[in-house]
Every structure is written in C-alpha cells, then in structure tokens.
Amino acid sequence: MSSDTTIAQEALTFSDLGLSPKVLSAVTDAGYTQPTPIQAGAIPHALLGKDVLGIAQTGTGKTASFVLPMLTRLEKGRARARMPRTLILEPTRELAAQVEENFVKYGKNHKLNIALLIGGVSFDEQDKKLERGADVLIATPGRLLDHRERGKLLLNGVEILVIDEADRMLDMGFIPDIERICEMIPFTRQTLFFSATMPPEITKLTEKFLHAPVRVEVSKAASAATNIIQRLVKSGSKPWDKRETLRNLIKAEDAELKNAIIFCNRKVEVSELFRSLLKYDFDAGALHGDMDQRARMQMLANFRDGKLRYLVASDVAARGLDIPDVSHVFNYDVPIHAEDYVHRIGRTGRAGRSGKSFTIATKSDTKYVDAIERLIGTKIEWHDGDLSTVVASEGEDDAPRRGKGAPRRAGRKDDDRKDRGERKKGSERRARHGEEDASSVVAQQEQPDVAEAAVADISERRARKEAIRSENTERKSSDRNEQRAPERGDTRPQRDNSRPARHRHQEDNDTTVGFGDDMPAFMRIVAKV
Template sequence: MTMNATGGEATFADLGLRSELLDVLSALGYEEPTPIQAEAIPPLVEGRDLLGQAATGTGKTAAFALPVLQRMSHPGDNDGPVTLVLVPTRELAVQVSEAFHRYGRTLGTRVLPVYGGAPIVRQLQALKRGVDIVVATPGRALDLIGRGALDLGGLRTVVLDEADEMLDMGFADDIEAILAETPEDRQTVLFSATLPPRIDGIARRHLQDPVRLEMGHAATEGRQTTPLVEQSAYLVARAHKPAALGRLLDIEAPTAAIIFCRTRDEVDQLTETMNGRGHRAEALHGGMEQEQRDRVMSRLRAGTADLLIATDVAARGLDVEQLTHVVNYNVPSAPEAYVHRIGRVGRAGREGVALTLVEPREHRMLKAIERVTKQRITVERLPTVADLQARRMELTRSALEEALLQDDLEPFHVVVESLTDEFDLMEVALAAVKLAHQASGAALDEQEIPEVSPRTVEKRRDHREGGSEGARYGRAPSGGMVRLFFSVGRSAGIRPQDLVGAIAGESSLSGRDIGAIEIADRFSLVEVPQEAANEVIAALRQATIKGRRPTVRRERDTRSRPTRR
C-alpha cells in the first residue's frame, strides 16, 4: 500500500497532479489511486521512462494518461502530436482515446484514435487540423507516416500499451519503424501484461534508465495486487461442452459474464445455444460492425443481457463494472492470454470467478498456465443433475423468502383462505412452491454429463518455436487444424510474422491460435483451427500482405505433390 508523507494512504493530490485533473477525477468519483497509478504517476510526471508489467484491470490507462496530460503545457497549440500511444486493436484505441477525453476535457486536449477498418480520409483531415495526442494501431500509424500525414518530429512521449499483444500480432517491425521516426530525447513508456525476452529487448533498445514496476502479480513485496479471482477448471469432452457450460452458469448464476471462444463461428453457435437455454446472451467478434458492437456493450452495461460471448480480439480492452465471471470455453493456447482474460473480473478490489472448460487434450496447456502464473487452478468435478436440482431449489427458496419480506401479499389472502377450507395449509404451501419452482424454468429435463480423464496428446509443432520455413510439404496438419494456401512466398519477401500479423489483424484469431507456417518461393502454407478456416479465408479476401493481395484458400490434396528436394 502506498503511503503519503503523513503516513496515510496516498491520494491523487499527493501525486502532484494539477487542479484541473484533480477536479475531473473527483467528478468521476475516483477517490484514491490504484497501486499501479500510485507507483507510476510520480516518475512519469518527472519525465522518466518506465517499463511496467501490469495486468488488465489494474488501472494502467490512467497511470500513463494522467502524467501525459499533466506535462502538456499548451493543449490545442501544437501542429503535430506531442504524444503517441500505440495499442494492438481498434477497440483498445477507442477506449484509450475516450479515457484521454474524460481526463482532459477541461484542458481542451485534442485526441485522435487512428486504426484500420475506419475511413482514412477523416483521420487525414483531423491530423491536418492538428491534434495533441494520437492513439493508434501500428499498421495504421505506419500508413499515415508513409503518406506524410503523421509527423512525429514533435513527440515528447511515446506509450506502448499491451506491448506483448502487439508482438504476438506480428507488429514488431512496425513498432521499430515507428520509433525510428521519433525524437531520441522522447519519454518512452511501455506496459505489458507479461515480460518475455522480446519485450526486454525492446526496452533495452528504446528506454533510457527506466523505472521498473511489476503489478498484477504478487511481485511487490508485502502487497498482493492480483485481481481477487477464484479460479477453477472442469474436465469435459468437446461434445458435452455446451451442456457443461449451461450447467455451470445455472449453478453460478453470474450477474454478468464474458465467455471466451476461439473463433467467430464458435461465438455465434454458442450464443444461439445459450439463448436457447433461456440465457440473455450477446455475441461480440471481429466480424461485426462497430455500431453493432456498441449496441451489444450497451445492452450488457444496462443489464438487458447477462452473457457476452466473445473472441479475444473483440473483447480486448473492455471494462464492464458489473462483470462477476469469466469463462474460458477453451483453454487459452498461451498463459499470457489466460492472464488477459481473467483480468476482466476482480477489478478495483471486487471479487470475481474464472472458470475454464478443459478438453482432455488440453490438460497439458492448463498445467503450463499454472507454471507461468504460479497460481493453482483447481480442477473441480462438474455439477451433477442432483447438484443442479439442489441449486435450483435453493434459488426458488430465496425467491419465496424475498416475496415474504415484501408487504404486498394481501391480495392473495383470500385464495389461501378459501383453499384451507378444503386442504391442509402445508399442502397449499407445497403446491405454491411447486408452481413457483416450475415457473422459474427449474423443471428442465437434464442428463448426466460423462466424466473424462486427461490423456496425453502429441504436442503441436508451433511456428514460433522452430523455424518452419521450408518444412515438409504433404504432411498431415496437426490435430484439429487445417492448412491454408497463400499465393505469396519467399520471393515476395514474406516472413512468418507477416502472415501472422495479417491473419490476426483481419480475423478473430490471435497469433497464439496459428499453427505451423511453411514458406516456399512462390507460396506459403499456414495451419489454422479447422473451425476458423472459412472465417480466415473470407477475412483476407480484401487484405494485402507486403503490398500484395494474395489468393487464400484451403490447401488442396497434397498426396500427389512431389517431395521438395
């Protein structure tokens, strides 16, 4: 816990922020800084570089936004931006921009989000009029720099937010090219949920004597800053996962939950299934227009929906206060993704629950997450039909108890009185409870879900671990994967990260979902999850890779193809 000079808990006033910012924070109801804000704001206000490990939900956006606004002397007077924030997705670009608008509304700060998939003409016009802060995805930022529309010569601060996600999406070269256009004496701030060696490499090259902070893990001695999340997992066969999810939701009865799926098709199918079970579910994925996404989030925040079924890309950066549960419908293929997901709950001291459905072949992945996060994920037994019936009876009892405490039962007095002339009072009460129980939908016909045990599966060859260029053509794809053909290869300067970046940027897949990559002179082969193949093909129809628009299709039967010598 951070203390002020008098020994009490630190306040925003103790952090040296200007009165305009303090007034806005007070109006927004912010009473005291989160640990990451208390640790990061003072050195950033002083102009120090900073490398911060911070999980989602720790308050890192305000941790860098407030110092940026504090150091901005004359907002509105700058021809070019004085601050650039790089983020991995359009959703996060919008969210960070909105945060800057909220905090800097009395300062007249001009903030512009720029990202792919939006009309570039509007962004060009806004840049021409002049902005103070640009929040950008790397690809669109580089595009605007190439057009001569985004001049970074006057930058005083660069922020890399969710840097590990940007690297996983193949933006490493873009980030290096952008930083090369910025002044050497700039302030550089890097936040990442994890700190793999690649992040350390960027920090060594681009940060000068940075302050180092580790939050969101039990990294600060004497203080636990992880979200208060109860974590558990359930072994279940793939065919029974929808039923298992429905049963867990019935048992847990979340106020609001995010359910993470791997692909858009899976999101749509599961949304339909959950709505069929009586839940109020909404889908969120990269195939939806921004207006549709906004409507979905409005319904969730208003309480007219209680389940958000989403892909990782679509849900990045979302902050919904009433969330109580996160469900991993599949085990994330990398521990970092798990950390990002469960960070959606347990924010600001609130408790949350993270549930993971584990197929037998995914058991090793769960163990890998435990090793990296140094947190035990308890494997629980799936609730039985008897457990579900007991829970539903408990909910019926709670509903009746609440009705008894309300003073509006008098109109029903005559019904009970007339029935007790013929029946015992206990029998009348039992019949009323039965009707209430059935009216709640609790009389659904349920079947037991078979128990399964973990089994060992061959570890999938990952393109990130072993240089798959020039690999064995004609071999079978890894289990659950299908191979896609791209009509560009080594002669076009194509590298694995180019293919990963294109797929992750245009579809709902992340870099971690993509399997082996094989690059030949004139074509490339990429493994993707079988259920996502059609989505990837459709998403890349209008995309360009290294300036070329490739043909993308499923690989044809390769058994007759001669082995490359």
C-alpha cells in the same frame, strides 16, 4: 522504519503527485483519491519528463498512470496541423478506444483535440482530426502507418510516446511496426513504455528506445486473485456436450449471475456458440476480430450497458478490456496459453468485487489445465467431480482418433436438436443475401414458442435481433461494402458516420471506467512502488 514508509504510502493521495489542478479536479469528480502503486510510482517521474518503464498488468490502474501526467504536461503548448503532440500505441482497437475514453474523462477540464486512429472505420473523420491538429493521438499500429504513408501525418512533433501492452504487441507480431514508428519520432521525446512481462525481445526494445528509464514494477497477476472463485467443470469433448455443459452451468448459476463473458479459443467457435445460445434464448452477444468494427463496438457497448447478459468472445476481449461489473467468466475452451487464463478470469472480480470463473475441461485439455495450475501455483477445484467421472455421450468415446468426417449424429441427445438444426443452410443463405435474412431466422426460431415470445420483453428481443444482425456483418463477407453501402436494408436508426460509434455511447452513459479501485486486492498487498 519500514512501518513508517507503509503508513506514508497508504496516506498518499493524488494531490501529492504533482498533477495540475485541472487534472486533479477531474480525478476527484470521478471519485478517486488514492493512486494505485503503478500510478504513485510512475506519475511523478512522468511529470518530470523522464522515461518510464512500467511493468504492470492491465487492471492495475496503468492507463491513468500515463493519461494523468500527459494531460498535465499537455497544458502548455498547442497542436499544429498533422503534427500530433503525443502518440499512444495500443495493440487492439478496443483498448485504443478505451484509452480515448480515459482521455475524455480525465481531460474534461482541458480543451484538447483527441484523435483515435484504428482500422475498420472510415478514414475521413480521422483525417479531419489530424488536420485540425491532435494533442492526443491514440492508434493501433497498422492504421497509424497507413495514415503516415498517405502523407496525412507527421510524427516529428511528438513530444510524448506511449507504448502500451508491449508484450502483447510482441505476441501479435507488431514489433517491427513499433520499431519503425519509434524511429520516426525524434529522440528528444519522452517515452512511457508498459509491458506486463519482460521477455528478451522487449528488453531489447527498451534498451534501444528508452533513455535512462525509471523502472516501476507491480507484481504479476499470475498468482490469481483471491476474490475470484475458480472452478473446473468436466465435460464430454464434443461441441454439443460442451454447449450443454455450459447451458446447465449458466442455469445453475442463474441466481448469482449478473452477466458473463464466455471465452472460446477460436473465432468460428465464438460464432457457433453465439448462435447456439441465441437459439436457446440466452441474451447473448458476440465479439471477435473478424466482425466489423461497428458490430464490435456495439456488442461491447450493449454488454457494458447491461443490454446483453452474455458476451461470447475470443481472446480479443481477454486483456485489458475494462468492464467494471462482470460477475462470471466462463471458459468454454481451456486457453492454450496459460497466461491467457489469468487474463480471461481477470475480467471478473474487478474493482474489488468478487467474481466467479468456470473452465470447461475435457479429457484432451488435461495438459493445458496442468500448465495453468503450474502458472497460478494452485490446483483449481472441480465443480462437480473430475474428468474420471465423465460419461461419454452415447455411441462416442472421447478419443480424438476419428477424423472430422466421422458420423456424429448417432448419439445425439434430445436437448441438442435445436443446436444442430438448419444452421448451415441458414448461414449460407445469410452470407449471400445479407442481413435481412437474419431477422427471418430469428422469427422462425421464435415461432414454436409464440406464447413465450409474446410475454418476452420486447426490447430484449429487439436487442437480440440487433445482435444477430450485427454478428452477421462479419468483416470477411461485408466489411468493404460496409464503408460505402448504407443502401442495404439497414433499418437501424441512421448512424452519423462522421463520428465513431464509441463517442455516442460514451455521451449517454457514465459507466465508471476502472481506475484506482480497479486493482485486484492481492496486488494491493504485494505491490512495490
């Protein structure tokens, strides 16, 4: 009876789902045999051309649940110029690039034209791909609409439309854009719609744009994976207190720590913490939305490839990003929205591995911690005593009653001197003079420990300089020049700008992109198909 169905489900393999031989062979080559619940539930219907409403978090194998059937269905027919056959909408550039990687990986036996339309990079290459006729078009909404308005793109040939991470698009205010785009595509299309949650606005959207969808639901991740050890870490609330807490934590975890993502709530904090960590010789990179696109891709690639051990990031990296082997997640700030906590810590403990997450909490974070504990339904253990044992740094208390202008030098600890040094002056200068100045800052820093520097692995130092340089090309100050100004003293090997960065790292690595085995264990148990 019910045990029979369980057995039948467990025995299910990809070859049972109706995928084409070409697709199956790519899946097998990637080392997968068993579909995840969302894949097993969605693929057969998607192959039949039905609309699918998939309710699933990232990390459930969701991407493959639309990539594989789309590849199969694309085997018939050909793309025409400026008329893409399929369209996949993603909320962030990194996610869009990641989906493209999936199409490349599982479409290796197909001859498909894939175009990635995202902001922050030049139009030329994107235009060329559209002109050639794209079988698969992956886009963030803004750039897609931009291309359309320039007349480079006709959406009335789209046969399959995928809307991914719909609830996140809602958070980001993309819903009007999504509606516009949906209205441009003939309703004879097939629509595959994915969302982790179903708030009323999203339900409305599905009622408007889906036709008799098959609903496939995988239970929510909010119950927090059991393979991730979670701890709260008390800290004073001043930035230097928190940075010191973080450094000590990282050092204490050193033996177990392969690599870590460190989340901050704000972009400025990402930048500050990143610079601070570099000064303390941590092998860190940074990732947030104000960095130029090349730097974003570079940082992510370097972190994935193990060239950077730490990645300081905003919530742009919280959801969906698939880096298979992250050992630690640190929340430098307690996330304001409890769901973000679940997404952030879900960057570790992937592909059935174990992971550790530490959340630095100050007295003013109490209510956010409470909200998180309510959401995940458990109390998070304190790492080394709770906040009642916090010693406020000398001359300060934790009460946030002082304004920003309050003197803050009084009680600083010895260890902090590095942290607060000449940063402001330095960054102002860098902003005016561009990148070459950043390397001199690095040189300056390294001077005090010449001996150490000499011993240090050269490539590591080069990577760090590269990192500091990239992080300095923040979009706000230089993105526009970036597109047309290779004349700045750029010593990096000349980039072939006609190809987006992600193609390069994709060719020279075969990092596993998460898939069937990329499902948290707790989900495997409760998932219903």
